[in-house]
Amino acid sequence: MNNRNYENQIKTPFAILLCTAILASTAGAQPTGNLKIDHSIISSEIADNAVLLRERALLDNLSVDIVESLTTEVGPRRIGTDGDKRVIEWSQAKFRELGFDRVWTEEVILDRGWTRGEARAEILSPYPHNIVMTALGYSVGTEGDLVGELVEFKSLEDLEAVPEGDSLKGKIAFVSYSMSDFVPEPGQSEFAGYGLGTRARGRGHVVAAKRGAEAIIIRSVGTDNNRYAHTGSGYGYVDDVKKIPAAAVSAPDAILIQNMMKRGEPLTMKMNLTSEITGPEKSANIIGEITGREGSDNYLVLAAHVDSWDEGTGAIDDGAGVASMMAAAALIGRMEQQPRRSIRVVLFAGEEIGFYGVNVYMEQHEDDIGEHILGAEVDGGGGRIHTLTSGVGEQSVPVVHEMYKLIAPLGIAWGDSNDARGASDISVLGNAGMPVLDFSQNSNDYFDYHHTPNDTFDKIVPEDMRFLTAAYATIFYMAAEMDIDFRQ
Amino acid sequence: MNNRNYENQIKTPFAILLCTAILASTAGAQPTGNLKIDHSIISSEIADNAVLLRERALLDNLSVDIVESLTTEVGPRRIGTDGDKRVIEWSQAKFRELGFDRVWTEEVILDRGWTRGEARAEILSPYPHNIVMTALGYSVGTEGDLVGELVEFKSLEDLEAVPEGDSLKGKIAFVSYSMSDFVPEPGQSEFAGYGLGTRARGRGHVVAAKRGAEAIIIRSVGTDNNRYAHTGSGYGYVDDVKKIPAAAVSAPDAILIQNMMKRGEPLTMKMNLTSEITGPEKSANIIGEITGREGSDNYLVLAAHVDSWDEGTGAIDDGAGVASMMAAAALIGRMEQQPRRSIRVVLFAGEEIGFYGVNVYMEQHEDDIGEHILGAEVDGGGGRIHTLTSGVGEQSVPVVHEMYKLIAPLGIAWGDSNDARGASDISVLGNAGMPVLDFSQNSNDYFDYHHTPNDTFDKIVPEDMRFLTAAYATIFYMAAEMDIDFRQ
Numbered sequence: 001m002n003n004r005n006y007e008n009q010i011k012t013p014f015a016i017l018l019c020t021a022i023l024a025s026t027a028g029a030q031p032t033g034n035l036k037i038d039h040s041i042i043s044s045e046i047a048d049n050a051v052l053l054r055e056r057a058l059l060d061n062l063s064v065d066i067v068e069s070l071t072t073e074v075g076p077r078r079i080g081t082d083g084d085k086r087v088i089e090w091s092q093a094k095f096r097e098l099g100f101d102r103v104w105t106e107e108v109i110l111d112r113g114w115t116r117g118e119a120r121a122e123i124l125s126p127y128p129h130n131i132v133m134t135a136l137g138y139s140v141g142t143e144g145d146l147v148g149e150l151v152e153f154k155s156l157e158d159l160e161a162v163p164e165g166d167s168l169k170g171k172i173a174f175v176s177y178s179m180s181d182f183v184p185e186p187g188q189s190e191f192a193g194y195g196l197g198t199r200a201r202g203r204g205h206v207v208a209a210k211r212g213a214e215a216i217i218i219r220s221v222g223t224d225n226n227r228y229a230h231t232g233s234g235y236g237y238v239d240d241v242k243k244i245p246a247a248a249v250s251a252p253d254a255i256l257i258q259n260m261m262k263r264g265e266p267l268t269m270k271m272n273l274t275s276e277i278t279g280p281e282k283s284a285n286i287i288g289e290i291t292g293r294e295g296s297d298n299y300l301v302l303a304a305h306v307d308s309w310d311e312g313t314g315a316i317d318d319g320a321g322v323a324s325m326m327a328a329a330a331l332i333g334r335m336e337q338q339p340r341r342s343i344r345v346v347l348f349a350g351e352e353i354g355f356y357g358v359n360v361y362m363e364q365h366e367d368d369i370g371e372h373i374l375g376a377e378v379d380g381g382g383g384r385i386h387t388l389t390s391g392v393g394e395q396s397v398p399v400v401h402e403m404y405k406l407i408a409p410l411g412i413a414w415g416d417s418n419d420a421r422g423a424s425d426i427s428v429l430g431n432a433g434m435p436v437l438d439f440s441q442n443s444n445d446y447f448d449y450h451h452t453p454n455d456t457f458d459k460i461v462p463e464d465m466r467f468l469t470a471a472y473a474t475i476f477y478m479a480a481e482m483d484i485d486f487r488q
Numbered sequence: 489m490n491n492r493n494y495e496n497q498i499k500t501p502f503a504i505l506l507c508t509a510i511l512a513s514t515a516g517a518q519p520t521g522n523l524k525i526d527h528s529i530i531s532s533e534i535a536d537n538a539v540l541l542r543e544r545a546l547l548d549n550l551s552v553d554i555v556e557s558l559t560t561e562v563g564p565r566r567i568g569t570d571g572d573k574r575v576i577e578w579s580q581a582k583f584r585e586l587g588f589d590r591v592w593t594e595e596v597i598l599d600r601g602w603t604r605g606e607a608r609a610e611i612l613s614p615y616p617h618n619i620v621m622t623a624l625g626y627s628v629g630t631e632g633d634l635v636g637e638l639v640e641f642k643s644l645e646d647l648e649a650v651p652e653g654d655s656l657k658g659k660i661a662f663v664s665y666s667m668s669d670f671v672p673e674p675g676q677s678e679f680a681g682y683g684l685g686t687r688a689r690g691r692g693h694v695v696a697a698k699r700g701a702e703a704i705i706i707r708s709v710g711t712d713n714n715r716y717a718h719t720g721s722g723y724g725y726v727d728d729v730k731k732i733p734a735a736a737v738s739a740p741d742a743i744l745i746q747n748m749m750k751r752g753e754p755l756t757m758k759m760n761l762t763s764e765i766t767g768p769e770k771s772a773n774i775i776g777e778i779t780g781r782e783g784s785d786n787y788l789v790l791a792a793h794v795d796s797w798d799e800g801t802g803a804i805d806d807g808a809g810v811a812s813m814m815a816a817a818a819l820i821g822r823m824e825q826q827p828r829r830s831i832r833v834v835l836f837a838g839e840e841i842g843f844y845g846v847n848v849y850m851e852q853h854e855d856d857i858g859e860h861i862l863g864a865e866v867d868g869g870g871g872r873i874h875t876l877t878s879g880v881g882e883q884s885v886p887v888v889h890e891m892y893k894l895i896a897p898l899g900i901a902w903g904d905s906n907d908a909r910g911a912s913d914i915s916v917l918g919n920a921g922m923p924v925l926d927f928s929q930n931s932n933d934y935f936d937y938h939h940t941p942n943d944t945f946d947k948i949v950p951e952d953m954r955f956l957t958a959a960y961a962t963i964f965y966m967a968a969e970m971d972i973d974f975r976q
Binding site: 068071072073074075076082127128129130132225226227228251252255256259260263312313452453454456457458459 | 556559560561562563564570615616617618620713714715716739740743744747748751800801940941942944945946947
C-alpha cells in the first residue's frame with residue numbers, strides 16, 4: 001500500500017469490529033436478521049453453491065500456503081530488483097500450479113531504478129547515540145558523511161511556513177509528525193493519520209530543499225513503537241530544486257531526539273546514505289485467468305500488487321493480497337462447473353512507487369476496459385473483512401446486496417453508500433468506470449509492520465486469511481455465474 | 489538480566505495479576521481483608537509515615553525522569569565501552585543531584601573486552617534472503633565470510649546427542665528452541681522458558697565446536713515475533729575447544745529458515761561477524777549512600793545493574809532498576825527526618841556478562857558483609873510488583889509481613905514461603921547470608937524487548953514505574969526506621 005486514497009476513509013463502526021470479533025470462532029454461523037435470499041435475484045442453485053464454496057474456503061489453507069510460498073521462496077520484491085524478477089517467474093508458475101488456464105505477463109518499463117544501499121546515522125552531540133534510519137524510496141545518497149544540526153518541525157505545514165531561500169542552510173530538517181498520536185475526527189478512519197504522515201514523506205524533500213536544508217528526516221509513518229524505520233516512497237524530485245537525501249527514523253529514535261531537544265542544546269547528526277538512483281528497469285504485470293465457460297471476453301478482476309518494499313518479506317503488504325486473490329479464484333475454479341464468466345487475477349507491478357503497473361495496464365487495455373465487468377483489490381493486509389461497499393450502477397445495488405447476504409454470516413456489514421471507488425491499484429480502473437466492490441478490512445496492526453523489516457510471514461493469522469479469502473470467493477463466484485451488467 | 493536464576497521461579501497466580509490490574513487506577517486504595525497493622529510491631533508513627541511516603545511516591549515522577557535521563561544522556565552502556573565510562577560519571581552526578589551524601593566508585597577489572605562489530609548473514613540457497621542476526625556477547629568473529637550448510641537441532645540436548653568429533657565439520661549448527669512455544673509446567677514460571685533458552689546461548693558454542701561445527705546460531709531467546717535478534721552472553725570459551733562464532737537470529741528469521749528446511753533441500757548460509765575479543769578493561773560499581781542518623785555502619789542495600797546490552801538504550805534492562813532504586817532511596821531521604829539506618833544504593837557493573845561487579849563487591853566487602861542488613865534488586869523491567877517474598881530469619885518473618893501490609897493496597901500479594909534468595913546480583917549477597925526481599929514483578933512484555941535494539945525509553949510505563957518505586961520506598965523506609973536484625 002502506498003500513499004494515496006487513505007485520507008478520507010470511513011471509520012469502522014465499533015459495533016462491527018465487535019461483531020466480527022464475536023464471530024471469530026463461528027465460521028459458517030447461520031445468517032441472522034433479514035438475510036433471507038430473494039431467489040428471484042439469486043437462484044437457489046447459485047446461492048447453494050455459494051454457501052458450499054464459502055464453507056469450503058473457510059476450511060481451506062490455500063491462501064496461507066500461497067503467502068508462505070511467496071515470502072519463503074521469493075521474499076522482498078521491490079520493482080526492478082532481483083526479487084521482482086523472481087516473483088514474475090514465481091507468479092506464473094503458481095498460477096499454472098493452481099489451474100489457471102491462461103497465464104501471461106505484460107511488460108512494465110520503469111524509467112529509473114534504485115539501490116537502497118546502507119543507512120547509518122548517529123547523534124554526535126550533545127549525547128552520542130546510534131539512530132535507526134532507513135532511506136525513503138528513490139532518495140539520493142549523502143555522498144559520504146553528511147553532518148548538520150537538526151531542526152524540528154511538527155508537520156510539513158510547519159516546514160512550509162519557513163521562508164524559501166537559505167534559512168535552513170547547513171541544517172537537517174526533522175519532521176516529527178506522529179501517526180500514533182493522531183486522533184481521528186468523527187467519521188474519519190485511523191487511516192487518515194497515515195495520509196497526513198505521507199505528506200512529509202511524499203514532498204518533504206522538495207519543501208526542505210527549497211529552504212536550503214541539506215537533508216530531511218521524518219518520524220516513521222506507522223503506529224508501532226518498535227525500533228524500525230518505515231520506508232515508503234516520495235513523489236520524486238522536481239526540476240530546478242536541489243535533490244537532497246530523505247530518510248525516516250524509527251518512532252523510538254524520534255522520541256529520543258525530541259527528548260534531547262527538550263534540554264535546549266543544539267543536536268548534531270551525522271548521516272550516511274549510500275542510496276543511488278539508477279537507470280531504467282523492466283518489470284511486468286502478471287495475469288492469470290480461469291476462462292469462463294461462455295468465453296473470455298467478459299471477466300471479473302481480482303487484484304493485488306506483486307511488488308513489496310525491500311526490508312521485510314512483504315507478507316502483509318501485499319503478500320496477503322496476492323495469496324487471497326489467487327486462492328479465491330482458484331477455489332472458484334475448483335467448483336464442479338467451470339465459472340460462466342472468466343476470472344482474471346491481475347498482480348500489478350510497482351504499486352509501492354506510485355501505481356506504475358496499473359497505469360501501464362490502463363494504457364494497454366484502453367480498448368477492452370469495457371470487458372472488465374467488476375473488480376476488487378486486497379491491499380490492507382491479511383485481516384478479516386468488516387464491510388462490503390458497492391460501487392456499481394444503481395440497478396445493480398440490490399443484486400450486490402443480495403449477494404452480500406451470503407457473506408453476512410462472516411460478520412461483515414453492508415456499506416450502504418454505493419460509493420466504492422476500488423482499493424489501491426484497482427481505484428485507477430474504478431475511476432475509469434469499471435464497477436468495483438470495496439471489501440474493507442480490519443487492519444488494527446497493519447501500520448505496525450507496514451514498510452518495515454517486520455513485515456514477515458509470522459504476522460499472517462491463518463484463520464483471518466481463510467475468512468478473507470472466503471468472502472472474495474463467495475462474492476466473485478456469484479458475480480461470475482449471474483447475468484448482470486454491474487454498470488447499470 | 490543475564491542467564492541465571494530463572495529456571496525455577498514461581499508462576500504468578502492469575503488472580504494476583506487480575507487484582508493488580510483492577511488496582512491499576514486506584515493508587516492509595518484502602519487496605520482490604522486482615523490488613524490492620526499490629527502497632528506492637530510497627531509503631532503508629534512509622535506506619536503513618538510509610539503511608540505518607542507511599543502516597544507521595546505514587547504521585548512522584550522521579551523514577552521516570554531518572555530512566556529518561558539515563559537512556560537519553562547515556563544510552564547503551566555495555567561494560568568496558570565508552571557508554572560504561574559515561575554511566576559511571578552520570579551515576580555519581582545523579583546520586584549527588586538527588587541528595588545522597590556519600591557517593592563513590594569501587595573499581596572492577598574486566599579480564600577481557602569485546603567489540604561487537606557488524607553481523608551480516610544471508611541464505612544463499614535454495615532461496616536468497618537476508619537474515620537478521622546479532623553476535624552473542626564475547627563471540628569471536630568469522631574472519632571474513634563463513635559459508636556452511638545449516639543443520640537444525642531443536643534444543644541443546646539434541647545437539648549434545650550428536651557424537652563428538654567431526655560429524656558437523658563444514659556445517660553451521662542451528663538450535664531452533666523457541667521460548668515463545670514454551671508451556672510452563674504447573675508451578676513453573678514463563679521465566680523457566682528463558683532459562684531453557686539460555687542453555688544453548690550459554691554453552692552451545694562449546695558443544696557445537698566439539699562436534700566440528702564451524703559456527704552456531706540460535707533462535708533468539710525471547711517472546712516476541714519482531715525481527716530483532718536478542719543478544720546475550722555465553723559462559724565463555726573453553727581451553728582446548730575451538731573458538732567458533734556464536735550468534736542469534738530473530739524469531740521471524742528462524743521461522744523462515746525452518747520453513748525453507750521443510751522443502752527438503754540443503755540450506756547454505758553465509759555469515760560475517762566482525763566481533764573481536766579485546767584486552768582488559770576497567771569499570772566500576774557505583775555506590776550512593778544516604779547516611780543514617782545513627783551512623784553508617786549498618787545499611788540497607790537497594791541494587792540494580794548499571795550495565796546494559798549495546799543495541800538498545802537499556803531502558804527496561806536495567807534502566808528501570810537503576811531509576812527505581814535511586815528514586816526510592818531519594819524519596820526516603822526527602823522525608824522530614826533523616827532515616828535511622830543508612831540506605832545504600834549499589835549499581836553493579838557487568839551483570840550482563842555474569843555478575844562481574846557483584847563478585848568484586850563480595851571480595852571487597854568480605855569484612856563488612858554483616859553490616860548489610862537487608863537487600864533487594866530490581867532487574868525485571870519497569871512493571872509493577874505482584875508478590876513480596878521474604879528471605880529473612882524466622883523471627884523476622886512476622887515483622888516483614890506487618891511491613892507488607894503497608895504495600896498490600898498496591899495490589900501486592902504475600903509470598904508465604906520465606907525462601908527469597910534475592911534477584912539478579914543481589915542473590916550473590918543473599919547466598920552469602922544477607923537477608924533479602926524479592927519483589928516479584930509483572931514482566932509480561934519483558935522478554936519481548938530484552939537484549940534487543942527495542943529496549944528503549946518509550947517501553948517504560950510511567951504509572952507502573954511509580955508503583956514499583958512506591959513499593960520499595962515504603963518497605964525500605966520502615967526497614968530503616970525499625971530496630972530489627974533481619975538475620976534472626
